Amino acid sequence: MKKAIFALSLLLIVGALLAGQSGVTLKALFYSPELTDQYNDMAKAYKAATGNTLDITVLQDDYKTVLSARLNSGDIPDIFMSSAYADNAAYKDYDYDLTGQDFIKQLEPTALTGVTVDGEVTGYPFLVQSHSFIYNKKLFADAGITTLPRTIGEYEAACEKLQAKGIQPFATGFKEWWVFPQTAWQVLASIKDSYGGDYAKFVAQLDSGALKFKDIKQMSDVFDMLDLIKKYGGPKPLESDFNDQCASFAAGKVAMIHQGNWAEDSIKKSNPNIDIGYLLGPTGGSAAKAGIMFDSNQTIRIAKDGPNRAAAVAWLKWLTTSDYGKSWIPEKINQLSPIIGAKASSATLAKETVSLLAKGTPSYPWFYQRFPAGAEQGLGTILQGYSAGQTDRKQTLDQLDALYTKLASAAQ
Amino acid sequence: MISAASKKRLARALDFIALTAPAVIVILVFVELPFLMSVAYSFTKWNGLDKVPQFIGLANYRELFTDDPDMAHAFVFTIAFTVLMVVLTNVVAMLLAVVLAGGIKGRNALRAAFYVPNIISLIIIGYVWRFIFSKGFDSFLDFTHAGVFGLSWLGDGRLAFVSVLAVSVWQSIGFYLVIYIAGLQTVPRDVIEASLLDGAGSATRLWRITLPMIMPSVTVCVFYSLSNALKSFDVIFSLTSGGPGTATTSIALDIYKTAFGASRFGYGSAKSVLLFLLILTVTLFQVTAFKRREVEA
Numbered sequence: 086m087k088k089a090i091f092a093l094s095l096l097l098i099v100g101a102l103l104a105g106q107s108g109v110t111l112k113a114l115f116y117s118p119e120l121t122d123q124y125n126d127m128a129k130a131y132k133a134a135t136g137n138t139l140d141i142t143v144l145q146d147d148y149k150t151v152l153s154a155r156l157n158s159g160d161i162p163d164i165f166m167s168s169a170y171a172d173n174a175a176y177k178d179y180d181y182d183l184t185g186q187d188f189i190k191q192l193e194p195t196a197l198t199g200v201t202v203d204g205e206v207t208g209y210p211f212l213v214q215s216h217s218f219i220y221n222k223k224l225f226a227d228a229g230i231t232t233l234p235r236t237i238g239e240y241e242a243a244c245e246k247l248q249a250k251g252i253q254p255f256a257t258g259f260k261e262w263w264v265f266p267q268t269a270w271q272v273l274a275s276i277k278d279s280y281g282g283d284y285a286k287f288v289a290q291l292d293s294g295a296l297k298f299k300d301i302k303q304m305s306d307v308f309d310m311l312d313l314i315k316k317y318g319g320p321k322p323l324e325s326d327f328n329d330q331c332a333s334f335a336a337g338k339v340a341m342i343h344q345g346n347w348a349e350d351s352i353k354k355s356n357p358n359i360d361i362g363y364l365l366g367p368t369g370g371s372a373a374k375a376g377i378m379f380d381s382n383q384t385i386r387i388a389k390d391g392p393n394r395a396a397a398v399a400w401l402k403w404l405t406t407s408d409y410g411k412s413w414i415p416e417k418i419n420q421l422s423p424i425i426g427a428k429a430s431s432a433t434l435a436k437e438t439v440s441l442l443a444k445g446t447p448s449y450p451w452f453y454q455r456f457p458a459g460a461e462q463g464l465g466t467i468l469q470g471y472s473a474g475q476t477d478r479k480q481t482l483d484q485l486d487a488l489y490t491k492l493a494s495a496a497q
Numbered sequence: 498m499i500s501a502a503s504k505k506r507l508a509r510a511l512d513f514i515a516l517t518a519p520a521v522i523v524i525l526v527f528v529e530l531p532f533l534m535s536v537a538y539s540f541t542k543w544n545g546l547d548k549v550p551q552f553i554g555l556a557n558y559r560e561l562f563t564d565d566p567d568m569a570h571a572f573v574f575t576i577a578f579t580v581l582m583v584v585l586t587n588v589v590a591m592l593l594a595v596v597l598a599g600g601i602k603g604r605n606a607l608r609a610a611f612y613v614p615n616i617i618s619l620i621i622i623g624y625v626w627r628f629i630f631s632k633g634f635d636s637f638l639d640f641t642h643a644g645v646f647g648l649s650w651l652g653d654g655r656l657a658f659v660s661v662l663a664v665s666v667w668q669s670i671g672f673y674l675v676i677y678i679a680g681l682q683t684v685p686r687d688v689i690e691a692s693l694l695d696g697a698g699s700a701t702r703l704w705r706i707t708l709p710m711i712m713p714s715v716t717v718c719v720f721y722s723l724s725n726a727l728k729s730f731d732v733i734f735s736l737t738s739g740g741p742g743t744a745t746t747s748i749a750l751d752i753y754k755t756a757f758g759a760s761r762f763g764y765g766s767a768k769s770v771l772l773f774l775l776i777l778t779v780t781l782f783q784v785t786a787f788k789r790r791e792v793e794a
Contacts, residue, residue, distance in 0.1 A: 153545045178547055259741075463758065470741060473654055474654075476742070
């Protein structure tokens with residue numbers, strides 16, 4: 086009996102060793118835990134196709150903390166994620182230049198703008214996402230709203246109609262600092278028109294201090310929009326978080342939330358039959374400019390000093406060129422893929438994004454990602470303080486300017 | 498030739514070194530070394546990722562003292578929070594201890610009930626209360642129509658301060674309760690009996706006998722509540738994330754936001770050095786002051 090157990094455990098150990106030896110094990114550190122099932126499904130398909138193992142750790146809140154700690158301590162993951170734009174500089178010591186790779190040519194050029202620095206492709210844009218106001222079509226019809234709002238005034242009129250029917254217009258999401266930059270800066274999106282269509286020039290002016298938030302005329306629209314959402318955002322507007330937004334919206338309690346297509350999964354999970362769509366976000370004071378925010382921000386980076394760099398690059402190639410890889414984002418993740426000629430996603434908001442773009446509706450990139458590192462959270466917190474009534478508009482503008490100056494100088 | 502006495506002394510010294518060395522080494526490697534590194538980083542500009550931090554001398558400290566309204570706000574918050582925490586936790590814990598050390602019914606169950614929050618993870622406590630304050634209070638409001646449940650306990654800056662304070666007091670009280678109960682049990686019976694013979698009432702007894710006798714417990718409890726309140730982070734982080742705006746941002750949370758939110762590790766280190774000095778000064782002062790008041794039976 087003892088011998089049998091010994092033999093069995095020996096067999097198990099040898100088996101485990103053999104299993105471990107076949108192929109390379111790539112270590113990946115990812116965020117967006119809502120995609121965990123999809124990540125694992127992809128890892129399984131990759132293992133089946135190549136024999137290589139993809140060992141994925143998925144984190145959310147403390148992602149950046151853990152990533153910095155691992156990079157600093159030498160426990161470098163072969164593959165990691167970050168934002169595009171300002172993060173290109175932050176990870177410059179760690180990411181592998183993908184410029185020469187032939188699979189990069191199979192990605193939409195617009196998706197590459199965010200990761201390209203001086204002609205060098207610093208990362209792999211893997212998801213294309215959009216955000217704006219999401220609305221419940223049935224509630225809008227119930228309230229008799231036939232023309233969809235496109236200016237702040239029209240939004241206010243729609244809110245009044247909804248409220249008259251006893252429907253709460255917004256769930257704010259104002260407990261999350263990250264909801265503020267998305268909501269607020271969308272109102273500034275059309276500012277590129279004053280800079281020849283080039284956000285880089287606008288941000289450079291802010292960085293150098295030549296332009297201050299208090300001198301930007303459209304900031305009053307930003308405040309108007311935040312005030313409007315707060316006014317029509319229920320009795321406790323500062324306590325609504327992302328979960329509350331999705332839950333109240335899915336339950337048909339509120340008519341609108343400012344969120345992105347990543348919220349669709351949570352909404353549809355609690356209410357699969359809900360009929361939703363995008364509203365165009367007001368910007369520049371004219372209905373013709375109203376649009377959605379559309380960009381590829383979530384970026385996969387290959388570690389320059391990772392132990393399995395070549396295998397990691399080969400994985401990206403597999404993700405771009407294999408049949409599974411091409412269908413992974415549109416079919417499994419159900420969002421938009423940056424791969425040229427990829428299948429369309431069946432998700433409502435992804436489809437709506439594509440059809441809006443096809444109609445020539447204005448779409449704006451996530452220009453605020455060009456702000457210096459830390460601006461998203463820092464400026465978001467200041468705007469949250471404004472919405473909580475802690476600062477008035479003038480104080481808020483002064484705070485935004487003071488913090489921006491600091492972050493810009495810290496980023497140099 | 499070594500005398501027997503000095504041999505014995507040597508053996509004791511070796512015992513002492515052998516027994517303390519593991520702890521000393523662990524503390525050196527995991528506490529002191531990181532602390533010294535953080536002091537070194539406080540003189541640099543470093544985003545936590547660049548391989549070479551840039552030495553900038555005292556610039557971080559200059560910014561800290563002259564040009565950081567967030568830090569100033571966090572400082573004021575932390576001081577106000579600490580004062581209220583120390584007073585509330587100690588007064589409430591001591592009163593509860595007096596009640597629970599007496600012969601009331603079900604005191605063991607009550608002791609357990611007060612202690613349980615102390616062994617639950619602070620992050621979990623934060624999320625539980627976050628739920629109670631939002632969804633829970635909504636249901637209470639529907640049920641009772643009491644206006645107090647309709648207030649935005651986490652969304653209004655002033656109320657958020659009260660909420661954070663209340664949860665922190667509720668959470669930490671069990672720990673101090675245990676120390677005070679233990680302290681009360683060390684008060685010698687004969688002193689109390691003597692005071693009864695002298696005709697002291699229960700209030701006089703508490704004030705004149707019990708309190709001076711449990712002064713060592715008070716010293717310990719005030720020390721812990723002081724340093725914990727000055728470092729408070731977890732409950733605030735999970736309950737309000739320091740918000741709305743910066744209304745409930747403590748110094749520790751501000752350090753976290755500076756380092757991990759704004760990627761300014763050098764500047765964050767400078768702030769943490771300041772927090773260390775603050776805690777050191779305040780607690781040293783407190784311990785010396787309280788030690789003087791301790792008496793022996």
